[in-house]
Amino acid sequence: MRERCTPQGTARGAGLAALAACVLLAALGLAGQEGGYRLALPGYRYEFPRDHFSHPEFRTEWWYYTGNLRTHQGRAFGFELTFFRQAVAADRSVRSSSPWDVRDVYLAHFALSDLENGRFLRDQRMNRAGPGLAGASLEARRVWNGNWQVQWSGEEQRLQAIGRSYAIRLALRPAKPPVVHGVDGVSQKAEGAGRASHYISFTRLETTGTIEVEGEPYEVEGLSWMDHEFFTHQLNPGQSGWDWFSLQLDDGTDLMLYRLRRGDGSVDPFSAGTYVDAAGRARHLASSDFRLEPRGRTWKSPATGGAYPLEWTITVNPLALSLQLSTPLEAQEIVSRHPSVPSYWEGAIRVAGTRGGTPIAGSGYLEMTGYGGRVVLR
Numbered sequence: 001m002r003e004r005c006t007p008q009g010t011a012r013g014a015g016l017a018a019l020a021a022c023v024l025l026a027a028l029g030l031a032g033q034e035g036g037y038r039l040a041l042p043g044y045r046y047e048f049p050r051d052h053f054s055h056p057e058f059r060t061e062w063w064y065y066t067g068n069l070r071t072h073q074g075r076a077f078g079f080e081l082t083f084f085r086q087a088v089a090a091d092r093s094v095r096s097s098s099p100w101d102v103r104d105v106y107l108a109h110f111a112l113s114d115l116e117n118g119r120f121l122r123d124q125r126m127n128r129a130g131p132g133l134a135g136a137s138l139e140a141r142r143v144w145n146g147n148w149q150v151q152w153s154g155e156e157q158r159l160q161a162i163g164r165s166y167a168i169r170l171a172l173r174p175a176k177p178p179v180v181h182g183v184d185g186v187s188q189k190a191e192g193a194g195r196a197s198h199y200i201s202f203t204r205l206e207t208t209g210t211i212e213v214e215g216e217p218y219e220v221e222g223l224s225w226m227d228h229e230f231f232t233h234q235l236n237p238g239q240s241g242w243d244w245f246s247l248q249l250d251d252g253t254d255l256m257l258y259r260l261r262r263g264d265g266s267v268d269p270f271s272a273g274t275y276v277d278a279a280g281r282a283r284h285l286a287s288s289d290f291r292l293e294p295r296g297r298t299w300k301s302p303a304t305g306g307a308y309p310l311e312w313t314i315t316v317n318p319l320a321l322s323l324q325l326s327t328p329l330e331a332q333e334i335v336s337r338h339p340s341v342p343s344y345w346e347g348a349i350r351v352a353g354t355r356g357g358t359p360i361a362g363s364g365y366l367e368m369t370g371y372g373g374r375v376v377l378r
Helices: 015-029
Strands: 060-070 076-087 104-114 119-128 134-137 142-145 148-153 156-162 166-174 196-213 216-231 239-249 254-262 272-276 282-286 290-300 307-316 321-326 344-355 358-368
Touching: 060 166, 060 196, 060 344, 060 358, 076 142, 076 148, 076 166, 076 216, 076 344, 104 134, 104 142, 104 166, 104 196, 104 344, 166 216, 196 239, 196 254, 196 272, 216 239, 216 358, 239 290, 239 307, 239 321, 239 344, 254 290, 254 307, 307 358, 321 358
Parallel strands: none
Antiparallel strands: 060 076, 060 216, 076 104, 104 119, 134 142, 142 148, 148 156, 156 166, 166 196, 196 216, 239 254, 239 358, 254 272, 272 282, 290 307, 307 321, 321 344, 344 358
């Protein structure tokens, strides 16, 4: 294994194909070994704002922003803006000789769900860090990939992303403090030391700003959710994918649940979740505390052949919650341009149900992986 991935050709001309090859080499050559990277282990001491930014000592890291927004006239949008960092250097102790050396590959996805008009707009990009092309910096309080970025100012996070026919410029302000998921600082995903992530969320971000579609600006407001995870290993080979839910209920409470699926179709016992009450207090949920069951209609992707369940029932007995989830837009699949980066479905959902017999509603986001190919890094 080479000490770092340095595609041949001119610095600017190596291009996305070479970067995609680096991701594939990382997946093939680094899987199953630490390679000098740190493992996500119990007892990690979180410190903010440090832990909102880059952790190059871990192999994989991502920042996920999703949200449901409306205009004052009621037109509804969903959005996803995600940043990934994937290490490709086998030995982090080796100093880089050029800013064009590829020690980490930075991927980003940007999608807009125009729920009233039934349109799903998506874009993606891949970069090396280079001389400031992409990165995550505590000093700059910034995560970026080209002109897609999150800029922190105090507690406020400002998102900007410009696609081919659409754009967002949003200000996100936390209504609750950050939540650390799991037990003793780790979100365990499989049996074994380090088969886990350090997982932080802002579960309720009050959001205002502008969405632009084909040159037409729309002033919007609503709620967003931010996930940040960093780790070196996570899933086991027997796990084939997952279904992940972030729900913001109209009584001020929030719920994150994920169902890990095994290759034989069974639900992995390492599935878990977190409930956050209206005051921001978090409660860990084990797999025995809830049930996630697909029901009703599915949508088959014409691009990947994946068949995604679009209606779900959620039962959380300790919380007396019974919820039904659906989406107003079937086609919300991120179709990858690169064979080393799998496709997945991630989209806006609506929630209705009861808590202790009293009606409750809300909105959120659903992500489904492993239905149309290999599992995407989440």
